Amino acid sequence: MDVIxxxxxxxxxxxxxxxxxxxxxDQRDVDAAxxxxxxxxxxxxxxxxxxxxSTAINAFxxxxxxxxxxxxxxxxxxxxxxxxxxxxxxxxxxxSGDPLTVRFADFWHFSGGAVVERxxxxxxxxx
Numbered sequence: 001m002d003v004i005x006x007x008x009x010x011x012x013x014x015x016x017x018x019x020x021x022x023x024x025x026d027q028r029d030v031d032a033a034x035x036x037x038x039x040x041x042x043x044x045x046x047x048x049x050x051x052x053x054s055t056a057i058n059a060f061x062x063x064x065x066x067x068x069x070x071x072x073x074x075x076x077x078x079x080x081x082x083x084x085x086x087x088x089x090x091x092x093x094x095x096s097g098d099p100l101t102v103r104f105a106d107f108w109h110f111s112g113g114a115v116v117e118r119x120x121x122x123x124x125x126x127x
Contacts, residue, residue, distance in 0.1 A: 012079045017115070018086060018108055022072040030061050038114035045120045068095045084108040 017036050024033035034057060037043075043051040043060070051057045070092015078085045086106040094100055103123035109116055 013113075014082075014084045014108070014110055015077050015079045017110075017113075018077065018084045018106075019074070022074060025061075026069075026071050028069065030058070034058055034061065036115045037118075038111065038116050041114070041116050041118070043118045043120075046122055046124075066094050067100060068093045068097075070100060082110050084110070 021033050021036055024030075034054065037054050037057055039054050040052075041054055041057060043057050045051070045060075048060070048064075051060050067090075070090055072088055072090050074086055074088040076085075076087040084107075086108070087104075089103045090100065092100045105121045105123075107119045109118070
């Protein structure tokens with residue numbers, strides 16, 4: 001994973017939070033993964049209405065996510081003062097056993113050290 005922090009050559013604290021999120025979610029530790037979200041956080045993901053609040057985000061990860069297991073590979077992580085941008089790919093399996101492979105980009109916005117907004121984009125034909 002390449003991590004670029006404006007003005008620095010090593011990962012910043014927000015990039016570490018985001019990296020921990022992906023590690024925890026890949027280990028299926030939903031509680032640890034979602035601990036970085038503020039109670040009023042908003043998560044936008046293609047194909048779904050926005051998940052508003054940590055309760056809605058938690059419900060999605062426990063009951064709505066089609067992914068059973070898998071691994072995120074982060075190719076690029078760019079950090080600024082309140083934002084982390086990630087580019088990478090995911091390989092895994094759906095709950096029905098189908099293989100899943102997708103490239104993605106995530107944009108994380110922080111306030112007070114907690115995630116207040118996350119936007120996910122997938123590299124998939126939509127039009």
